[in-house]
Amino acid sequence: xxxxxxxxxxxxxxxxxxxxxxxxxxxxxxxxxxxxxxxxxxxxxxxxxxxxxxxxxxxxxxxxxxxxxxxxxxxxxxxxxxxxxxxxxxxxxxxxxxxxxxxxxxxxxxxxxxxxxxxxxxxxxxxxxxxxxxxxxxxxxxxxxxxxxxxxxxxxxxxxxxxxxxxxxxxxxxxxxxxxxxxxxxxxxxxxxxxxxxxxxxxxxxxxxxxxxxxxxxxxxxxxxxxxxxxxxxxxxxxxxxxxxxxxxxxxxxxxxxxxxxxxxxxxxxxxxxxxxxxxxxxxxxxxxxxxxxxxxxxxxxxxxxxxxxxxxxxxxxxxxxxxxxxxxxxxxxxxx
Amino acid sequence: xxxxxxxxxxxxxxxxxxxxxxxxxxxxxxxxxxxxxxxxxxxxxxxxxxxxxxxxxxxxxxxxxxxxxxxxxxxxxxxxxxxxxxxxxxxxxxxxxxxxxxxxxxxxxxxxxxxxxxxxxxxxxxxxxxxxxxxxxxxxxxxxxxxxxxxxxxxxxxxxxxxxxxxxxxxxxxxxxxxxxxxxxxxxxxxxxxxxxxxxxxxxxxxxxxxxxxxxxxxxxxxxxxxxxxxxxxxxxxxxxxxxxxxxxxxxxxxxxxxxxxxxxxxxxxxxxxxxxxxxxxxxxxxxxxxxxxxxxxxxxxxxxxxxxxxxxxxxxxxxxxxxxxxxxxxxxxxxxxxxxxxxxxxxxxxxxxxxxxxxxxxxxxxxxxx
Numbered sequence: 001x002x003x004x005x006x007x008x009x010x011x012x013x014x015x016x017x018x019x020x021x022x023x024x025x026x027x028x029x030x031x032x033x034x035x036x037x038x039x040x041x042x043x044x045x046x047x048x049x050x051x052x053x054x055x056x057x058x059x060x061x062x063x064x065x066x067x068x069x070x071x072x073x074x075x076x077x078x079x080x081x082x083x084x085x086x087x088x089x090x091x092x093x094x095x096x097x098x099x100x101x102x103x104x105x106x107x108x109x110x111x112x113x114x115x116x117x118x119x120x121x122x123x124x125x126x127x128x129x130x131x132x133x134x135x136x137x138x139x140x141x142x143x144x145x146x147x148x149x150x151x152x153x154x155x156x157x158x159x160x161x162x163x164x165x166x167x168x169x170x171x172x173x174x175x176x177x178x179x180x181x182x183x184x185x186x187x188x189x190x191x192x193x194x195x196x197x198x199x200x201x202x203x204x205x206x207x208x209x210x211x212x213x214x215x216x217x218x219x220x221x222x223x224x225x226x227x228x229x230x231x232x233x234x235x236x237x238x239x240x241x242x243x244x245x246x247x248x249x250x251x252x253x254x255x256x257x258x259x260x261x262x263x264x265x266x267x268x269x270x271x272x273x274x275x276x277x278x279x280x281x282x283x284x285x286x287x288x289x290x291x292x293x294x295x296x297x298x299x300x301x302x303x304x305x306x307x308x309x310x311x312x313x314x315x316x317x318x319x320x321x322x323x324x325x326x327x328x329x330x331x332x333x334x335x336x337x
Numbered sequence: 338x339x340x341x342x343x344x345x346x347x348x349x350x351x352x353x354x355x356x357x358x359x360x361x362x363x364x365x366x367x368x369x370x371x372x373x374x375x376x377x378x379x380x381x382x383x384x385x386x387x388x389x390x391x392x393x394x395x396x397x398x399x400x401x402x403x404x405x406x407x408x409x410x411x412x413x414x415x416x417x418x419x420x421x422x423x424x425x426x427x428x429x430x431x432x433x434x435x436x437x438x439x440x441x442x443x444x445x446x447x448x449x450x451x452x453x454x455x456x457x458x459x460x461x462x463x464x465x466x467x468x469x470x471x472x473x474x475x476x477x478x479x480x481x482x483x484x485x486x487x488x489x490x491x492x493x494x495x496x497x498x499x500x501x502x503x504x505x506x507x508x509x510x511x512x513x514x515x516x517x518x519x520x521x522x523x524x525x526x527x528x529x530x531x532x533x534x535x536x537x538x539x540x541x542x543x544x545x546x547x548x549x550x551x552x553x554x555x556x557x558x559x560x561x562x563x564x565x566x567x568x569x570x571x572x573x574x575x576x577x578x579x580x581x582x583x584x585x586x587x588x589x590x591x592x593x594x595x596x597x598x599x600x601x602x603x604x605x606x607x608x609x610x611x612x613x614x615x616x617x618x619x620x621x622x623x624x625x626x627x628x629x630x631x632x633x634x635x636x637x638x639x640x641x642x643x644x645x646x647x648x649x650x651x652x653x654x655x656x657x658x659x660x661x662x663x664x665x666x667x668x669x670x671x672x673x674x675x676x677x678x679x680x681x682x683x684x685x686x687x688x689x690x691x692x693x694x695x696x697x698x699x700x701x702x703x704x705x706x707x708x
Binding site for chain 1: 451453462509512588589590591609613617620621622623
């Protein structure tokens with residue numbers, strides 16, 4: 001039965017249900033038990049923003065609190081995955097990926113390819129991305145395009161509580177390394193989520209809203225921004241189709257191309273900085289495979305090519321909002337050959 | 338005090354999540370005589386489009402919400418009253434309705450209440466609406482759920498209690514279908530009546546649900562007051578086995594949509610929300626296994642494996658049968674197996690989901706045996 005819970009609770013429920021279903025699922029990372037300034041298991045925070053809260057007591061010995069050593073515990077998780085476990089490692093802020101990149105892109109991503117399909121690496125690396133929480137330049141980036149670039153990794157960007165639970169369940173059951181990117185500003189958002197375990201397949205986009213005037217492709221938290229813009233545009237008679245790819249690798253190219261072939265216009269909303277991000281990737285896809293359908297140039301709504309500002313005012317300006325999406329759509333709609 | 342002869346037509350609540358609806362067209366014009374069951378308006382929600390029927394007799398005196406406009410659930414969208422009611426009284430009701438719309442103080446219509454009950458250790462979810470000594474129980478078909486009755490359940494509830502349940506393996510109920518046999522499903526239905534304290538009920542079943550209610554009536558004849566079978570399974574041998582297998586196997590929107598189109602005469606009824614809702618159900622753990630088990634009950638090769646005729650022969654209660662003329666899943670020619678027993682009501686322009694495509698005809702058939 002579906003009921004309304006938060007994105008954070010949906011993720012926690014997926015972890016609980018999969019740990020109950022499969023003894024090989026373990027959780028590891030910094031502050032999974034304990035937390036900044038907390039005494040440890042007696043006051044287990046469940047990670048810095050509380051996603052794994054309650055797991056430490058519920059699954060004795062299967063929730064590992066690690067030191068601040070991403071290179072060590074991410075490597076350990078990958079190694080455990082090759083030996084039959086299903087670890088879910090928490091890389092806290094995505095900004096810290098640099099210190100464990102070798103373990104991810106040079107090892108885990110390649111095992112299946114290098115061993116002729118005989119090796120499986122069922123590891124999930126959960127990580128937080130995104131601006132808006134006043135966490136400054138070193139804790140606010142949207143670096144999912146880096147993982148998307150690496151063959152052998154699956155990359156997931158859940159945009160709502162429903163997607164969060166279903167996609168995390170799929171990620172844990174998947175036999176390949178999955179980078180699971182959670183937006184910090186979504187943890188308190190709520191939505192209808194079934195109580196039962198369920199899965200959402202990778203590589204299938206969600207059509208959040210149907211329309212035939214223009215296609216908006218949006219990623220992660222930008223999905224709700226795009227939907228808000230589409231609501232406003234609908235009041236002025238512009239019907240936008242909003243597509244949430246849900247996973248950037250694999251990417252549901254077919255749904256995007258079908259939509260653009262129908263609408264002839266495309267706006268892409270991506271919180272990652274504009275060079276070599278998902279907006280440029282989707283733009284290239286459409287320009288190459290649906291060029292004949294385009295009635296206007298493609299627009300990309302992204303932050304500027306700068307680090308995330310520390311100033312509250314500048315950070316608010318940095319993040320794409322619904323008004324910027326509305327302006328981009330109007331710009332595309334007004335274009336004439 | 339408002340004249341009691343004045344009937345407010347309100348925006349219905351089709352499903353728990355419906356908050357507003359858009360009137361895409363009015364089928365009746367101001368000044369038209371309307372009767373109970375007449376089509377009044379076409380309403381579009383974010384999930385489904387449907388026809389709002391009149392629940393009273395009189396003249397459509399005023400349209401409050403014009404075609405093309407949205408209104409919240411519960412809002413007065415039109416006023417029906419006999420011709421002799423003075424215009425001044427109608428004006429008063431319309432002014433009140435417009436004021437409520439403008440202020441946003443519309444009292445939301447309740448709609449069916451959802452609850453769950455433990456039936457033999459397994460959870461059964463159901464929706465109920467209405468009050469009254471008579472109980473009507475609606476049983477959906479293979480892969481369906483209690484929400485498929487959204488256009489029928491509320492209009493039937495005038496003076497009656499109307500239940501719609503999720504069979505095991507479906508909707509929000511347990512996904513444990515046991516051996517998946519027809520007898521087991523029918524036993525669950527009778528045990529459901531026990532748990533709810535319903536001594537006797539009018540049973541309505543669609544497709545697989547039709548076979549289930551017939552079996553329940555045969556096994557517990559003292560519990561059933563009437564039967565309505567809507568495109569029931571188990572009559573004749575013909576069935577679209579490809580549809581059944583395809584529905585079970587499909588796991589993506591692209592795979593599922595072509596199969597769902599077979600359910601309706603008007604394929605535009607297969608909206609994105611309908612497909613998404615079914616995918617959400619199909620992706621729940623245990624659903625695929627449950628449907629596969631039930632498939633073994635339904636099919637023998639490419640033919641129907643169940644025969645509802647012998648069970649129905651044991652049942653001696655008022656019987657109605659409705660069949661969509663364009664049914665592509667269980668062809669309406671299968672109804673010939675019932676020709677000796679009842680005059681089947683064939684509905685033109687409707688497919689397998691006749692209760693969604695023509696709720697008025699379905700409701701009329703059900704009510705013909707409730708009286």
